[in-house]
Amino acid sequence: MRTSDSLRKTYGETLVELGEKNTDIVMLEADLGNSTMSSLFGNVYPERYFQMGIAEQNMASVAAGLSLTGKIPFINSFAVFASGRAYDQIRSSITIANLNVKICGSSAGLSDFGDGKTHQSIDDIALMQVLPHMTVLSPCDAVETEQMVKAMVETKGPMYIRINRNDLPVVTDPNSEYHIGKMTRVVEGSDVVVFATGIMVQQSMQAAKLLLEEGISVRVVNVSTIKPLDTEALLGFCEGVKAVVTAEEHSIIGGLGSTVAGALSKTRLPLDLIGVDDRYGTSAENYTILLKHYGLESEDVASRIRAILTV
Amino acid sequence: MEYSEELVRELKRKAIQVRANILEMIPPGKVGHLGGSTSIADVMAALYFHTMRINKNNPKDPGRDRLIMSKGHAVLVQYACLAELGYFDRSELGKVKTFAGILQGHPDMDKTPGIEAVTGSLGQGLSVSLGVALGLRLDKSDSRVYAILGDGELAEGQIWEAAMAAAVYKASNLTAVIDWNGVQATSTTAEIFPIANLVEKWRAFGWNVIEIDGHDMIQVLLALDAAKAYTQGPTAILAHTIKGKCFPFAEGKAKYHNAAMNEEEYTIAWQCIENMKREVEA
Numbered sequence: 001m002r003t004s005d006s007l008r009k010t011y012g013e014t015l016v017e018l019g020e021k022n023t024d025i026v027m028l029e030a031d032l033g034n035s036t037m038s039s040l041f042g043n044v045y046p047e048r049y050f051q052m053g054i055a056e057q058n059m060a061s062v063a064a065g066l067s068l069t070g071k072i073p074f075i076n077s078f079a080v081f082a083s084g085r086a087y088d089q090i091r092s093s094i095t096i097a098n099l100n101v102k103i104c105g106s107s108a109g110l111s112d113f114g115d116g117k118t119h120q121s122i123d124d125i126a127l128m129q130v131l132p133h134m135t136v137l138s139p140c141d142a143v144e145t146e147q148m149v150k151a152m153v154e155t156k157g158p159m160y161i162r163i164n165r166n167d168l169p170v171v172t173d174p175n176s177e178y179h180i181g182k183m184t185r186v187v188e189g190s191d192v193v194v195f196a197t198g199i200m201v202q203q204s205m206q207a208a209k210l211l212l213e214e215g216i217s218v219r220v221v222n223v224s225t226i227k228p229l230d231t232e233a234l235l236g237f238c239e240g241v242k243a244v245v246t247a248e249e250h251s252i253i254g255g256l257g258s259t260v261a262g263a264l265s266k267t268r269l270p271l272d273l274i275g276v277d278d279r280y281g282t283s284a285e286n287y288t289i290l291l292k293h294y295g296l297e298s299e300d301v302a303s304r305i306r307a308i309l310t311v
Numbered sequence: 312m313e314y315s316e317e318l319v320r321e322l323k324r325k326a327i328q329v330r331a332n333i334l335e336m337i338p339p340g341k342v343g344h345l346g347g348s349t350s351i352a353d354v355m356a357a358l359y360f361h362t363m364r365i366n367k368n369n370p371k372d373p374g375r376d377r378l379i380m381s382k383g384h385a386v387l388v389q390y391a392c393l394a395e396l397g398y399f400d401r402s403e404l405g406k407v408k409t410f411a412g413i414l415q416g417h418p419d420m421d422k423t424p425g426i427e428a429v430t431g432s433l434g435q436g437l438s439v440s441l442g443v444a445l446g447l448r449l450d451k452s453d454s455r456v457y458a459i460l461g462d463g464e465l466a467e468g469q470i471w472e473a474a475m476a477a478a479v480y481k482a483s484n485l486t487a488v489i490d491w492n493g494v495q496a497t498s499t500t501a502e503i504f505p506i507a508n509l510v511e512k513w514r515a516f517g518w519n520v521i522e523i524d525g526h527d528m529i530q531v532l533l534a535l536d537a538a539k540a541y542t543q544g545p546t547a548i549l550a551h552t553i554k555g556k557c558f559p560f561a562e563g564k565a566k567y568h569n570a571a572m573n574e575e576e577y578t579i580a581w582q583c584i585e586n587m588k589r590e591v592e593a
Contacts, residue, residue: 026449050445053479058472061435065442068428069450073442089469092432093439097420 002146005167008106010142012037014149015074016044022153026066028052028059028075035165036076036106056081060089060103067099072153078112079105079121079162083128090158095131100156103128108138108162109198109249110281110290120281121162126254128160129227135159135180136227138248138256140201141170144224147178155180164199166287171202172222180225183233187220192305193241195234197223197256200247200274203291206298211305218305226256231263243270243308247301249291251276272308274301312536318361319528320591325395326356326528327587330557332391334584336407336414339577343407346567348388350492350552351459353526358457359392362535367396370424376454377427377443381436382461382490383417384569389426390414398425434467436460437487441477444485455539458487463495466504471516477545478517485545486538487518490525492554496568513547525550557583 002010019025019041026048033039033051042049052059056077063073075082082105083090094101105124112119129136135157139145145163152159171186186201187208196204201222208218221237223229238244244264246257257273264271276294284290291297295304329352337343358378359365366372380389387407394401399413406412413422417431427443430436440458447454464470477485491509493500500506513520519541523530531550538546554568555561558580561572572580 026446048449050480052476053472055469055472055476057435057469058438058441058476061438061469061473062442062445062476064428065439065444066446068439068443069446071446071449088432089435089438092429093435097429 002142005142005170007139007142007145007163007168008035008037008165010145011104011149011163012040014146015041018150018153019045019048022072023048024070024072025153026050026071026073028063028073030054030056030059030077030081032077032106035078036104038074038076038104056085057089060086061093063101064093064097064099067101072100072102074102074104076104076106078119079108079124080119082106083121083124083160087127091131095133095158098133099158101158102152103158103160105160105162107165109164110294111165111287113284113287113290116283117280122251122276122281123254124162125226125248125250125256129259130254133158134227135225137161137180137224138197138226139163139224140198140222141168141172143170143172143174144178148224151178151180162198168199169202171205181228181230182225183221183223183230183237185219185237186222187218189217189219190240191217192243192245192309193219193221193237194245194247194301194305195221195223195256195260196247197226198249200249200296203296203298204247204301207301207305210298210302216305216309223256226259229259229263234260234263235267238264238267238269241269243272245272245274245301245305245308247274249276249296251278253278270308270311272304274304312533314529314532322356322360322528323591325360326353327584327591328395329356329388329391331584332394332404333387334577334580335404336387336390337572339574340571342569342571343387344384344569345558345561345572346494346554346564347382347385347461347490347492349556349558350554351385351490351525352388352556353528354488354531354550355388355392357528357531357535359396361532363457364454365396367398370398374452374454376457378457378459379428379436379440379443380418380430380459381440382433382459382464383430383436385461386418389418393425399423433461433464434469437470437473440485441473441482444482445480447484455484455486458485460487460489462489462491462493462500463503465489465506474513474516474518481544483542483544486535486548487545488548488550490552491549492552494554494563494565494568496565498565510549513549517544519544519546520549521546522549523551525552526556557587559583
């Protein structure tokens, strides 16, 4: 079904595909449908598409109500608004009751480069993963997005998916089996392991390539389910390495890195957290400038790995 | 619409029993939301014992009408109704807000049969109710949804987001009852946060508006039936009520928003119940 490397287009197209057979799927939108790509669903199933206006709090609680009648509501907005603007509605109406509501945080991380700090989400993973019952998903490419959306429909419970605004190269195998909660090794290596999520998976893979030429062997693991974190698999992937690195396009406070740090606290392995330091985003004319500014390029990952191995 | 004397008398009996059940839950020394539970007790009695289609043998019956307490702190009145209908054993009333009980401090659908949602963070229940109403409509169900709102709660902006959305979607299967008792947690709404032109506001937001005396059983029944008959959009019943209604020491006082009665007040409260029982049979 996937027609491009766009994660958000794939998200919309996959739901159109699933919506044909599963008439319980409903979509709610807060006037960003052409960005989140929820509009694709609305074009095909207008009776199951609820335009809620620019009112994210109401949208989240209405979704809770729809799920109480057995529907599978997907609510859509930019990640900052989907997670932050409606935070208490997600907490009180949705997660306390453990309702089957799916939240799409689109244009996540720094990927909405032009719009600046109000529209760039460096805190959505932290906000969502602290909520009991919530599952937090972070696909690294369009292939994984498609698999993930299918699994979201099949699996009950509140879930948050953060989706990059920009097209990303496909790095996962379309024929691989996907399960929510599973982390996947995408590069084999033995000196250091990088646990990466979202766009940082491909950045880490490139870093591994660079370092291989220098004789440093890097294992890269795609952690696309940030919560629940498969601690057993995490510890397994740490076996034999000299150091651990995490990489995410999110604040290093409360994101993948701090969760991994907690899980590895007894291993005594050297650990470095790559992510956005405790600061907000900023506008730029392209994505690359921002990734460079916040130290999230493959060269940055490579130099942090070199550094931790020389400690 | 006309209602038989016997029906009205029976619903008045139920309303007295609902208030008695509330007293049973909060004996002297136990803190509870007495004021906002008793102000809406007559409306709740009409809903649970007459207007709503419910199935106490199957709390999850898909064909049931739904009631969501957006003013979740007043859940004592809902527990009082549900216990009377046999949704759970009456012995639970004595265990409200305890670790061993199934009656939480605020509505919890996982703990208590008959509770439809999680509410308590004010301002969200109308939106949840709208979501249920839209879901029922997709299923072509004729079930109705009743949202019970506090007047102090109307300061929450989300209420008005939901009000606009319900009008956009012409949710005629949704009725909001506003418990307009004029007193909130710490003082009167007039002093804390006066909201002007409430009737006109709901009307301007696209709702069918009915203003009633929320303690006059016939007016309550008429309004609920009128809401059912209205097919053009959602209905708001603005019910003028008295906080702490039927218990003179508590009537109109913010102090009893969430408080414990002392022994003397508790005795007076039960005397009030006995007096009301005599009056209704007279």
